[in-house]
Amino acid sequence: MTPKFKAQAGTFESSDIMVLIEPVAEGSGRQVDISSTVMLQFEEDLKTCINQVLDVMEIENVHLIAKDKGALTPTIKARVETAVKRSLGIQEGTL
Amino acid sequence: MKNALGVEIPEYIEGLGELQPYQGVWKSIIEDEVPSTNISRTLKAKKAHTSKFCDSLEEAIKKCEPFDGMTVTCHHHLRGGDGVLMQTIEILDKMGIKDITLASSSLTSAHDGLVPYVENGMITKIFSSGIRGRLGEIISMGKLKHPAIIHSHGGRVRDFLTGRIKPDLSVLAASAADEEGNSTGSHGPSAFGSMGYADIDARYSKNVIVVTDNIVEYPCVPSTVRQHFVDHVVKVDSIGDASKIASGTTRITSSPMDLRIARIGATVIEHSGLFKDGMSFQVGAGGASLAVAKFLREDMKRKNIQGSFMIGGVTSYGVDMLEEGLFKAIFDVQSFDAAVSTSVLNNPKHVEITCDQYANPNNCGAMTNKLDVVVLGALEVDVDFNVNVITGSSGEIRGASGGHSDTASGANLSVIVCPSFRGRLPIIMDRVHTVVTPGESVDVIVTERGVCVNPAKPNLAAALKKAGVKVVDIRDLKKEVDSMTGVPAKKELGDKIVALVEYRDGTIIDVIKNVTNLE
Amino acid sequence: MAKKKRRSMLYIPGNNPAMIQQAGVYGCDAVLLDLEDAVALNQKDAARILVRSMLETVNFYDTEVCVRVNNMQTPFGLADLEEIVPMQPDNIRFPKTESVQDVKDFMKEVRRIEKEHGIKNPKMTIHVMIETAKGVANVYDIAACEPRVDAITIGGQDLTADMGIVKTPDGAGIDYARKRIVMAGKANNLDVLDTVFADVNDEEGLKEETEYIKKLGFAGKALINPRQVDPVHEVFNPSENEIRKAYRVYSEFYKNTKAGIGVFAIDGKMIDAPVVQRAITVLEYANIDIKDIEKSLD
Numbered sequence: 018m019t020p021k022f023k024a025q026a027g028t029f030e031s032s033d034i035m036v037l038i039e040p041v042a043e044g045s046g047r048q049v050d051i052s053s054t055v056m057l058q059f060e061e062d063l064k065t066c067i068n069q070v071l072d073v074m075e076i077e078n079v080h081l082i083a084k085d086k087g088a089l090t091p092t093i094k095a096r097v098e099t100a101v102k103r104s105l106g107i108q109e110g111t112l
Numbered sequence: 113m114k115n116a117l118g119v120e121i122p123e124y125i126e127g128l129g130e131l132q133p134y135q136g137v138w139k140s141i142i143e144d145e146v147p148s149t150n151i152s153r154t155l156k157a158k159k160a161h162t163s164k165f166c167d168s169l170e171e172a173i174k175k176c177e178p179f180d181g182m183t184v185t186c187h188h189h190l191r192g193g194d195g196v197l198m199q200t201i202e203i204l205d206k207m208g209i210k211d212i213t214l215a216s217s218s219l220t221s222a223h224d225g226l227v228p229y230v231e232n233g234m235i236t237k238i239f240s241s242g243i244r245g246r247l248g249e250i251i252s253m254g255k256l257k258h259p260a261i262i263h264s265h266g267g268r269v270r271d272f273l274t275g276r277i278k279p280d281l282s283v284l285a286a287s288a289a290d291e292e293g294n295s296t297g298s299h300g301p302s303a304f305g306s307m308g309y310a311d312i313d314a315r316y317s318k319n320v321i322v323v324t325d326n327i328v329e330y331p332c333v334p335s336t337v338r339q340h341f342v343d344h345v346v347k348v349d350s351i352g353d354a355s356k357i358a359s360g361t362t363r364i365t366s367s368p369m370d371l372r373i374a375r376i377g378a379t380v381i382e383h384s385g386l387f388k389d390g391m392s393f394q395v396g397a398g399g400a401s402l403a404v405a406k407f408l409r410e411d412m413k414r415k416n417i418q419g420s421f422m423i424g425g426v427t428s429y430g431v432d433m434l435e436e437g438l439f440k441a442i443f444d445v446q447s448f449d450a451a452v453s454t455s456v457l458n459n460p461k462h463v464e465i466t467c468d469q470y471a472n473p474n475n476c477g478a479m480t481n482k483l484d485v486v487v488l489g490a491l492e493v494d495v496d497f498n499v500n501v502i503t504g505s506s507g508e509i510r511g512a513s514g515g516h517s518d519t520a521s522g523a524n525l526s527v528i529v530c531p532s533f534r535g536r537l538p539i540i541m542d543r544v545h546t547v548v549t550p551g552e553s554v555d556v557i558v559t560e561r562g563v564c565v566n567p568a569k570p571n572l573a574a575a576l577k578k579a580g581v582k583v584v585d586i587r588d589l590k591k592e593v594d595s596m597t598g599v600p601a602k603k604e605l606g607d608k609i610v611a612l613v614e615y616r617d618g619t620i621i622d623v624i625k626n627v628t629n630l631e
Numbered sequence: 632m633a634k635k636k637r638r639s640m641l642y643i644p645g646n647n648p649a650m651i652q653q654a655g656v657y658g659c660d661a662v663l664l665d666l667e668d669a670v671a672l673n674q675k676d677a678a679r680i681l682v683r684s685m686l687e688t689v690n691f692y693d694t695e696v697c698v699r700v701n702n703m704q705t706p707f708g709l710a711d712l713e714e715i716v717p718m719q720p721d722n723i724r725f726p727k728t729e730s731v732q733d734v735k736d737f738m739k740e741v742r743r744i745e746k747e748h749g750i751k752n753p754k755m756t757i758h759v760m761i762e763t764a765k766g767v768a769n770v771y772d773i774a775a776c777e778p779r780v781d782a783i784t785i786g787g788q789d790l791t792a793d794m795g796i797v798k799t800p801d802g803a804g805i806d807y808a809r810k811r812i813v814m815a816g817k818a819n820n821l822d823v824l825d826t827v828f829a830d831v832n833d834e835e836g837l838k839e840e841t842e843y844i845k846k847l848g849f850a851g852k853a854l855i856n857p858r859q860v861d862p863v864h865e866v867f868n869p870s871e872n873e874i875r876k877a878y879r880v881y882s883e884f885y886k887n888t889k890a891g892i893g894v895f896a897i898d899g900k901m902i903d904a905p906v907v908q909r910a911i912t913v914l915e916y917a918n919i920d921i922k923d924i925e926k927s928l929d
Contacts, residue, residue: 026677031535032649055536057506057629058600087535089596092648095684099677368857372657375861560656580918592690596652 242512305447
């Protein structure tokens with residue numbers, strides 16, 4: 018599936034992660050940009066976790082921007098899922 | 113050579129001399145391996161009825177005949193509001209003095225201004241119990257010529273007595289002083305309470321300058337630093353930012369997690385066997401540690417317990433407990449808010465003590481050796497109960513040793529209160545980045561997810577379990593926390609030693625290597 | 632198995648990861664992960680996904696976990712059930728329950744979802760929340776109509792709003808509702824749980840209100856801040872004197888029962904079944920296992 022709308026999920030609070038999704042043209046692949054308060058310790062982990070959700074949801078073409086404030090795995094997964102669903106127009110949310 | 117914790121310690125470091133490896137909490141103290149150097153007082157004769165007043169700090173410093181390679185000391189009683197240390201360094205720099213050893217009892221956020229002087233080599237050595245902020249970062253990057261020495265509060269006094277620190281010039285801020293240099297922190301517009309750290313500098317320094325914004329009519333009473341140690345007296349417009357020196361009263365944290373940890377901490381104390389009449393007690397000045405006092409206070413009232421004394425850094429919360437009669441006395445080496453200054457001044461049961469009496473491991477009457485219970489914080493702990501309070505999650509210098517290892521070693525029960533993770537970073541490690549307080553002197557680690565008792569204290573663990581406290585094996589707790597947070601990637605530190613952590617007995621307990629990934 | 636204590640039930644906003652990940656360590660008996668009033672309308676989807684994701688991995692230890700979903704009349708109610716029911720938290724709380732039909736409606740959806748997910752013997756129980764005059768009027772029937780309901784709770788804020796009155800600190804407006812709901816609960820062997828106390832800084836007021844609702848027969852109280860946990864527990868926990876008495880009653884009961892004596896006396900007072908039952912409850916609240924007492928006597 019390919020995201021149709023700009024969407025975001027999460028907050029800038031501690032232990033949360035803000036995920037922004039920008040639609041890209043079909044065939045342009047995934048671009049995941051991450052910044053985090055625990056980048057030094059968890060950069061790889063964040064990448065893996067975000068990509069796992071995108072894999073499960075079969076999102077191949079997307080620009081995802083994540084600003085993390087030390088979110089735990091279930092939070093990261095939930096925020097990515099929410100942002101993706103919003104960008105697909107499956108669920109209402111805010112931008 | 114390796115110390116008792118397996119840390120490789122260099123035998124000799126340029127500029128600092130030979131190093132002794134840490135051998136255990138009491139080993140070198142008990143076995144009398146203390147260097148027997150006896151520091152004699154400087155002879156300072158002065159004609160009768162001559163004035164000690166100088167028009168400016170600059171003039172006073174000039175009179176002390178500063179020289180390249182000298183040691184300059186200050187105290188940190190003004191904490192984040194200190195304006196005197198920076199003035200001193202700026203004056204010395206203007207005079208072209210180089211290669212300075214700075215030995216302030218601690219360094220705070222007020223001292224980020226030291227950064228250029230470290231970078232340009234004007235300051236080449238630092239002794240301190242704490243280094244924070246940007247200064248900590250650049251030292252971590254290896255910008256200080258010789259490794260910094262992090263000592264404990266008690267260790268600093270020992271360093272003076274053994275001659276490791278030989279103060280040539282001590283500039284001591286006071287909130288009130290008279291023409292002879294009798295001075296105090298307990299009254300005046302910039303009052304900051306106890307002057308317990310400064311008193312040591314006054315006694316052992318070759319040149320002592322008292323700096324105050326508040327000259328009072330002779331004699332200044334009560335006073336802490338006494339006139340027969342003081343060479344020069346300077347009146348300045350300001351000794352710093354009064355709002356950051358000491359203001360109001362200290363408030364207990366409202367963080368639910370800190371309160372929860374503190375509640376568990378107080379329960380641990382209640383069932384430790386030490387919670388009875390005559391208990392002596394020390395807590396930290398903030399966060400979960402101070403909040404333990406809130407619950408202990410309630411528990412003491414409920415069970416009708418009267419303690420003996422409190423020591424340490426003192427907050428208004430401690431003063432309240434003194435005034436309620438929960439303790440018979442406070443011994444105050446450092447005061448944290450304005451209400452404490454008032455109490456130091458007015459309450460005879462609130463006794464100002466020197467850092468020597470507080471924590472020096474090599475005297476025969478350190479208060480920390482009479483302590484029943486101490487509650488302390490931690491940046492990191494490890495499965496061997498070692499505690500780090502000096503380096504952050506990237507290995508950067510950002511904290512303070514303070515009285516941590518002094519009190520932990522002396523107290524019958526040392527309780528560490530800390531969350532099991534902070535912002536996804538687990539607090540329990542296989543090995544802390546830097547050992548400040550050795551696990552041998554740590555009895556209990558209290559987290560929101562369980563209480564870990566040092567295996568050396570099985571009876572304590574049993575008593576706590578019986579009281580319904582959730583006692584867990586520290587390795588199990590580590591596993592549990594790691595499963596929530598993930599295991600942080602190992603970061604490579606450099607090979608260069610940027611700081612040495614001196615244990616309170618003068619041996620080296622750990623080394624701090626340079627951090628390569630700081631901006 | 633001893634009945635679960637429900638002295639304190641802490642509301643946690645469903646879209647707040649920092650609080651949810653710590654929910655198990657505040658020392659309360661239960662947490663209520665809230666998808667309803669604590670979540671903004673445009674974050675309902677985010678909260679629902681977050682709570683589901685947290686339920687998958689977070690360790691809540693001994694804390695009972697309840698999820699409050701949105702009412703079925705809203706666009707969110709059914710979607711909440713679809714996400715949460717498969718996770719089988721300890722219980723689901725339905726707000727604004729007004730009639731037996733309401734219960735039937737949502738239970739139909741709950742059962743459908745459980746069936747679709749192959750959940751055979753669901754352990755998840757239901758809390759119905761009474762927060763309208765109509766709900767209060769129908770509470771006996773609501774309490775009796777569904778065996779999976781194991782607690783009723785009163786929502787004071789919404790109830791007073793529905794009645795068109797102001798909620799006062801003395802609780803006058805909801806006093807009848809409290810008592811009526813307690814009776815309905817007791818008649819059906821359900822726990823009855825009280826509404827929140829809004830002023831977090833008024834510890835004395837909280838304790839006073841808790842004393843009152845304890846006397847009425849409530850099993851516990853909903854809380855809005857972890858700081859309220861200890862004061863509420865203090866009220867619900869038996870005093871040392873009560874514990875000592877209960878210990879003695881149970882010991883005597885056990886010894887006499889073993890000796891084949893049915894009714895006995897302590898200090899000249901006859902001890903019958905209700906007194907023994909009361910002693911067992913006190914010991915439960917004091918975390919004393921009656922098996923340990925028995926062992927010490929054997």
